[in-house]
Amino acid sequence: MGQFQGHFYGKVDAKGRIVLPSGLKVSLSETSDFFMTNSLSQEKPCLDVYISSSWKKIVKQSESWDRWDPDVQLYKRFYLAAAQEMSLDSQNRIRIPSIFQDHLKLNKEVLIIGMGEKFEIWNPVHWDDLKSQMSVKFDQILKNLSNLQKPGSKA
Numbered sequence: 001m002g003q004f005q006g007h008f009y010g011k012v013d014a015k016g017r018i019v020l021p022s023g024l025k026v027s028l029s030e031t032s033d034f035f036m037t038n039s040l041s042q043e044k045p046c047l048d049v050y051i052s053s054s055w056k057k058i059v060k061q062s063e064s065w066d067r068w069d070p071d072v073q074l075y076k077r078f079y080l081a082a083a084q085e086m087s088l089d090s091q092n093r094i095r096i097p098s099i100f101q102d103h104l105k106l107n108k109e110v111l112i113i114g115m116g117e118k119f120e121i122w123n124p125v126h127w128d129d130l131k132s133q134m135s136v137k138f139d140q141i142l143k144n145l146s147n148l149q150k151p152g153s154k155a
Contacts, residue, residue, distance in 0.1 A: 005116075012110055021112065037080070044127075113127070
């Protein structure tokens with residue numbers, strides 16, 4: 001499974017393509033197929049990109065949820081139904097479909113954020129807003145995370 005790390009700025013060309021930075025290409029080397037879908041963080045739009053094997057796990061997990069639950073239906077409509085299977089072209093570019101460009105309100109620049117099993121694509125303006133919000137809360141977030149129980153450890 002790919003492990004995506006770091007953050008990278010890129011340019012969107014006239015056809016809606018971005019060149020993937022070399023750090024991400026290494027993580028994608030096991031496959032050239034991946035899934036892209038719309039997402040939100042703190043009400044800021046972004047795109048989530050997964051290699052196919054990771055995406056299939058997400059879909060499989062969602063199949064075990066109560067299909068009548070309104071939150072499950074909303075999640076599936078917004079996140080799963082929007083997903084598009086993509087491939088890298090011969091020049092290691094990915095095309096951001098116009099529906100996703102609209103979701104991000106993209107201009108010419110993107111920010112790509114490595115998030116472990118996925119990477120996110122952001123409009124830098126939205127990222128800067130989110131980063132400001134996160135900076136204010138980061139000490140509290142660290143404290144909360146340090147209190148989480150690790151799997152297999154005793155309380």
